[in-house]
Amino acid sequence: MWRQGIEQLLREYSSVTARFMVLATADAAGLPHARTVVFRDWVDTNAFAIVSDVRHDKITQLTNNARFEACWYFGEARRQYRLGGTARILDGQGNATPEDQACRTRIWQGLSEATRAQYAWPTPREPLEPAALEAATAPPAEQAAPSTFCVVVCDVDHVDELQLDASPVPNRYEHRRIDGDWTRTALNP
Numbered sequence: 150m151w152r153q154g155i156e157q158l159l160r161e162y163s164s165v166t167a168r169f170m171v172l173a174t175a176d177a178a179g180l181p182h183a184r185t186v187v188f189r190d191w192v193d194t195n196a197f198a199i200v201s202d203v204r205h206d207k208i209t210q211l212t213n214n215a216r217f218e219a220c221w222y223f224g225e226a227r228r229q230y231r232l233g234g235t236a237r238i239l240d241g242q243g244n245a246t247p248e249d250q251a252c253r254t255r256i257w258q259g260l261s262e263a264t265r266a267q268y269a270w271p272t273p274r275e276p277l278e279p280a281a282l283e284a285a286t287a288p289p290a291e292q293a294a295p296s297t298f299c300v301v302v303c304d305v306d307h308v309d310e311l312q313l314d315a316s317p318v319p320n321r322y323e324h325r326r327i328d329g330d331w332t333r334t335a336l337n338p
């Protein structure tokens with residue numbers, strides 16, 4: 150399955166940059182927006198987690214349109230995965246299940262101090278407030294995650310895999326989840 154391929158690459162290439170992917174979302178006008186995010190962990194067989202701030206545009210976009218595409222390129226291995234699916238925001242609000250609460254807490258507790266501090270920063274995209282930025286301190290890991298913190302659970306239902314390292318031509322595979330089972334089809338690259 151595609152996930153085993155990614156897990157193998159994460160084992161082989163343990164640098165932090167191997168965990169960077171580009172997450173694309175659409176806004177209310179249908180316009181695309183893409184940005185780099187960090188893969189945090191698998192949270193389910195088909196789902197991975199990233200962390201974000203509820204005040205970011207991507208969260209508004211995903212709340213209105215949960216479809217995402219994440220493009221993950223492993224440069225050293227020359228392999229690209231385009232992961233498509235539906236995102237869920239775990240912001241600790243509303244009727245979150247105990248599992249969702251536990252997931253949000255576990256991931257919060259695993260973040261570095263520098264990352265936790267970002268959730269105390271003043272509002273993103275507002276005019277620069279140097280004093281407020283400088284004064285921001287990291288909420289402690291052992292306390293409840295702040296209301297600005299959320300986990301985005303990205304549930305994958307199709308994958309376009311491109312192996313540029315294959316010879317004489319790249320391998321391209323389409324993986325589709327149908328009724329819970331995955332199919333894999335070899336395609337022309």
Ligand SMILES: Cc1cc2nc3c(=O)[nH]c(=O)nc-3n(C[C@H](O)[C@H](O)[C@H](O)COP(=O)(O)O)c2cc1C
Pocket residue numbers: 169182183184185186187188199200201202205206207208
């Ligand atoms: C290397 C790198 C890693 C990043 N990781 C994250 C991340 O995990 N989560 C996140 O919300 N933003 C992350 N960012 C910042 C985003 O790329 C983006 O600037 C920010 O989230 C605001 O995006 P938005 O306004 O489209 O929501 C990262 C940026 C870089 C350069």
